[in-house]
Amino acid sequence: MKKFLNSAETVMADALLGLAAAHPELQVDLQQKIITRAGGPRRGKVGLVSGGGSGHEPLHGGFVGTGMLDAAVPGEVFTSPVPDQIVAATTAVNGGSGVVYIVKNYTGDVMNFQIAAELAGDADIKVETVLVNDDVAVKDSTWTAGRRGTGATVFVEKIAGALAERGAGLAEVAEVGRKVNASSRSFAVALTACTTPAAGKPGFELPAEEMEVGVGIHGEPGRRREKMCSAKDIVATAMEAILSDLPFAAGDSTIVMVNGLGGTPLIELYVLFGEVAATLRSKGIVIARNLVGNYITSLDMAGASITVCKADSQLIELWDAPVNTPGLRWGV
Amino acid sequence: MKKFLNSAETVMADALLGLAAAHPELQVDLQQKIITRAGGPRRGKVGLVSGGGSGHEPLHGGFVGTGMLDAAVPGEVFTSPVPDQIVAATTAVNGGSGVVYIVKNYTGDVMNFQIAAELAGDADIKVETVLVNDDVAVKDSTWTAGRRGTGATVFVEKIAGALAERGAGLAEVAEVGRKVNASSRSFAVALTACTTPAAGKPGFELPAEEMEVGVGIHGEPGRRREKMCSAKDIVATAMEAILSDLPFAAGDSTIVMVNGLGGTPLIELYVLFGEVAATLRSKGIVIARNLVGNYITSLDMAGASITVCKADSQLIELWDAPVNTPGLRWGV
Known part of the structure; x- marks a missing residue:
């Protein structure tokens, strides 16, 4: 394994x-992580608190700052953060108006954030959870x-994050988060597997000239393996999956991300x-807006994902609001 | 070769x-590139005009915008832009006060920017060139x-770019560029070779568990090959090369970049x-400031470079000035 690591x-x-x-x-609590x-x-x-396994950087730690998250809780690589860690973050950012958890739909994350929400409730902190489940590639996965x-x-x-920054209430912030998730669809293609430091070797074997179509961000299997093809054909496959899942119509405005997997x-x-x-x-x-x-x-995985969000004027206006984090910054 | 390409x-x-x-x-002239x-x-x-071979993105096109470049001229992958292209960019951005070329020290780039400067001179556009040659790894290279x-x-x-944005004159802008170059040193390590689309295979072979120490951004050989070692030891090698070359003293302020090669x-x-x-x-x-x-x-090369710039208050103040480009953005 060739990586820049100490161990x-x-x-x-x-x-x-x-x-x-x-x-x-940023304030990084190395003890509580x-x-x-x-x-x-x-x-x-x-x-706003989010988190999940490490290895997806800049997500989530790189999105802590004005206009976005208040806290991120990283687990070990591809491993959920633990409930105590999430509760510590919850307590650290609670200003008396409650806390929204943004949780990617993976079994470990969902379970640990749910336990944390219950523990926070015991401490009289109101928690709302926004579950993100935008990947259209497969119904169930590893x-x-x-x-x-x-x-x-x-x-x-x-x-x-933008709405919370403006002083909106707990229900309203959670609601806009759920609206964004409901309006968004993603699809990813891997050209290589990634290697976790702990495993020291690629998570799966992809033959030369094959790609994994519909891959997950931990290298979970997608829909199928295919021979490599042109960028145009790859995008056609991904866009067909995305656009047919959430009907988009002519005239719709969108926010689009073409994201590299590492x-x-x-x-x-840019070709994509x-x-x-x-x-x-x-x-x-x-x-209307984009990120490339x-x-x-997914660590060092060669690959890319495409995300399309159907965005009305409310979502675009909140997208444009100032943000000042290591990973996203504008308007400040 | 597995890449997202049409051809x-x-x-x-x-x-x-x-x-x-x-x-x-941005305005992208697809004809003149x-x-x-x-x-x-x-x-x-x-x-301000810069350019060079493609394959180093976001450099240079991603640095066009307020507070940074006025134009970028990309060549084909790892290939210098041609003089006519550079002249077209020069003419497109000349506001009557002259143009500064920022040129990385590669034979083809140096030659083509020099021809362009002469052609621009014939057209009564004053050009000053800032040559960048910060890599301490080797004296001469491929x-x-x-x-x-x-x-x-x-x-x-x-x-x-920040100084030009404030209306400084040609000599002054070139001078601060040369000062930054003279105050900066870099060193890179590759863990894999990159693959140009035209070649379709890695530019060199690196055995498993070996790295190229002092590599160039096109995969040019470095100082030596070494067994993989810890991030700490790799940084020690790079920092020894950097700090001994331009004497830095306790109390000096610096701008530091830890840059991924793709x-x-x-x-x-972040570990580095x-x-x-x-x-x-x-x-x-x-x-004082940093980029990570x-x-x-270098296309898909696994590796990283470290750049340290000894920065006085003038350089830091200009660094902090607003910039609004795809690749760097703050203060706006």
């Missing part, structure tokens, strides 16, 4: 040290009952985005 | 289509006489940054 055991802790050194505007904005909870503001949560998580964190360079993501834009244009669907880059990754 | 021949053009679709605030800010030249402002230009290019483009995930870059920060802290050198991410890449 497989310390990779998450070492990366948190680096995150803390790079971003003094929680990342919060510096300056503690803000009275009256609904707190680590999931139901659809997996992937790219839409970035959209939910950004848009719910080992794919930006030049290829060009094809996505052409597809949507041909259907009269408008790309690495936002929710 | 090896069209990768640059297809990526430009995607860039144009993603960033309507130049990327400029929308809105044409700005009267009285010194224009494609270079003298040191290669790498990570410092990002710093030069940002800082000279195939290395962010979690590993943690080690870089610890090294500098132990020497009393202050990291993919800024100057």
Whole structure:
């Protein structure tokens, strides 16, 4: 295994040290393993907490900051954070108006955030949970009952974060988060498997010239393996899956993300985005806003995901609101 | 070869289509292959033009925008842009106060930008060139006489761009660019070779468990091959090369970039940054500002580079100035 690591055991802790050194505007609790904005909870503001296994950076720690998350709780690589850690984050960001959990639909995450919500309730902190399950590729998967949560998580964190920043109440913030999730669909393709530091070898074997169509962000199997084909044909497959699942109509406005899974360079993501834009244009669907880059990754996996969110004026206006995090920054 | 492409021949053009679709605030001339800010030249402002082979994205096209470049001229993958293309960009951004070329030190780039400068001179456009040659790894290399230009290019483009935005004159903008280059040193390590679309296979073979120490951004050989070792030891090698080359002293302020070469995930870059920060802290050198991410890449190469710029208050103040480009954005 060739990776920049000190040891497989310390990779998450070492990366948190680096995150803390790079971003003094964040507070990184190396003991409890929680990342919060510096300056503690803000009275009256609904707190936003997300988390999940490490290995998907910048998600989630890179999205802590003004206009987005109040706290992130990273687990070990591809491993859910534990309930105590989530409760610690909840307490750290609770300003008295409750806390919204943004949870990707993986069995471990769902269970641990649910236990944390119950423990927080015992401590009189109101919690609402937004479950993200936007991946149209498969119904059930290795680590999931139901659809997996992937790219839409970035959209939910950004848009719910903007509303929370404006002082909206707990129910309202959770509601807009659920609306974003309901309006979003994703599909991913892997060209290589990723290697977790603990395993030291690729999670699966992909023959030369084959790709995994519909892959999950931990390398979970997708719909099928196929021979490599052109960017245009790959995008056609992904867009067919996305657009047929949530009916999009001519004239709809969207927010679109073409996301690299960690080992794919930006030049290829722009090639993909060009094809996505052409597809949507041909259907009269408008790309109002977009992201092209690495936002929710799978360690060193070569591959990409496409996420499309049908976005009305409320969602676009919240998307445009200022955000100041390591991974997303504008308007500040 | 597994890449998201339509064909090896069209990768640059297809990526430009995607860039144009993603960033309507840029003007992408698909015919001449130049990327400029929308809105044409700005009267009285010194224009900043950079370019080089494609495959290093977001460099340079991703750094066009307010506070940074006025134009980027991408060549084909790992191939210099041609003089006519550079001249077209020069003409497109000339606001009457001259144009600064920021050129990474590779033989083809240097030659073509020099021819372009002469042609621009014939057309009564004053040009100053800032040559970037910050890579301490080797003296001469496959494609270079003298040191290669790498990570410092990002710093030069940002800082000279900020000064040009304020209306400084041609000589002054070039001077601050040269100062940034003179104050910066870089060193890179590759864990895998990259694959150009045209070649279809890795540019060199690296045995399992070996790394190329001091690699160039096209896969040019470095100082030596070594057995893989810990992030801490890799950083020690790189920082020894950097800090001994440009004497840094306790109390110095720096801008530091830990840059991914395209195939290395962010979690590993943060592990590296943690080690870089610890090294500098132990020497009393202050990291005033930093970047951690993919800024100057080598297609899909797994690897990372470290750049350290000794930055006085002038450079830090210009670094902090607003920038609004696809690849760097703050203060706006």
